[in-house]
Amino acid sequence: MRHRIQLPMKEYRHVSQSEAFFYLYHPNGEKEQIAFHEYDRIYQSPGLYEQIFYDRLRCKSPSVVTELLYKAHQSVGESFTEMRVLDLGAGNGLMGEALKKYGVARIVGVDIAPIAKEAAFRDRPGIYDDYHIKDFTNLNKEAINEFQEWSFDCLTTVAALGFGDIPVKAFHQAMNLIDENGWIAFNIKEAFLSPSDQSGFSKYIRNLILSEYWEVHFIERYKHRLSMEGVPLFYYAIVARKKSSIPDELTQVE
Numbered sequence: 001m002r003h004r005i006q007l008p009m010k011e012y013r014h015v016s017q018s019e020a021f022f023y024l025y026h027p028n029g030e031k032e033q034i035a036f037h038e039y040d041r042i043y044q045s046p047g048l049y050e051q052i053f054y055d056r057l058r059c060k061s062p063s064v065v066t067e068l069l070y071k072a073h074q075s076v077g078e079s080f081t082e083m084r085v086l087d088l089g090a091g092n093g094l095m096g097e098a099l100k101k102y103g104v105a106r107i108v109g110v111d112i113a114p115i116a117k118e119a120a121f122r123d124r125p126g127i128y129d130d131y132h133i134k135d136f137t138n139l140n141k142e143a144i145n146e147f148q149e150w151s152f153d154c155l156t157t158v159a160a161l162g163f164g165d166i167p168v169k170a171f172h173q174a175m176n177l178i179d180e181n182g183w184i185a186f187n188i189k190e191a192f193l194s195p196s197d198q199s200g201f202s203k204y205i206r207n208l209i210l211s212e213y214w215e216v217h218f219i220e221r222y223k224h225r226l227s228m229e230g231v232p233l234f235y236y237a238i239v240a241r242k243k244s245s246i247p248d249e250l251t252q253v254e
């Protein structure tokens with residue numbers, strides 16, 4: 001279904017990425033203002049997420065991250081299709097869909113929002129083998145055991161780190177649910193890797209890049225999407241291999 005959407009007038013477009021919004025016009029003429037981060041609201045309307053972020057703002061991150069992951073696999077001669085992927089911050093399933101196009105065998109989604117799961121099964125049936133609504137900052141033993149039974153050998157997380165979404169602690173927990181030698185493929189806004197970053201991601205990821213816990217295969221700076229003003233937003237796509245369990249101390253920001 002196509003929606004009638006509009007970005008705000010020029011004078012209201014200078015807000016930060018976390019304050020960005022658009023208007024949705026309803027058939028009865030009502031105009032609704034929706035923040036980019038109101039995922040619960042956006043997922044309620046089939047096709048709205050795709051229309052604003054993918055069609056209008058030209059997001060291409062699921063395919064960029066999947067292609068890099070595929071390239072890394074090719075370079076070591078491993079079978080891409082046999083992977084068992086944990087897709088954290090799966091939303092309505094665009095990353096799962098990108099992986100499925102490459103024939104990935106098993107994909108399990110995780111999101112914090114129940115409507116994300118509903119939207120993924122409604123809009124992309126058959127992509128996820130399982131989908132959990134969980135807060136990874138606070139997983140109990142039972143949930144950890146359940147995830148470990150999948151023997152995941154890949155973690156993906158796309159357009160979901162930082163900005164009040166997935167914090168370092170949850171990303172760290174997910175990474176430690178991946179088997180040794182498993183793959184980590186994700187994207188992150190370039191500002192989150194700058195030395196002035198306050199979210200903790202910069203320190204955590206920089207430490208991992210330089211550590212024995214990761215074998216880095218790709219770090220690519222690319223255009224994630226356009227901002228409301230039409231300016232490219234640059235992100236890093238990172239593909240690494242987890243070499244051993246990552247200690248909790250690495251998540252601590254002094």
Ligand SMILES: C[S@@+](CC[C@H](N)C(=O)[O-])C[C@H]1O[C@@H](n2cnc3c(N)ncnc32)[C@H](O)[C@@H]1O
Pocket residue numbers: 039061062088089090091092093094095110111112113116134135136157158159160164165166167170
């Ligand atoms: C921008 S969407 C990205 C969805 C999908 N990965 C994609 O590429 O289209 C971000 C998703 O992260 C989810 N999210 C936010 N905080 C989260 C958390 N702490 N744990 C898991 N998912 C979270 C949101 O509910 C939302 O579905």
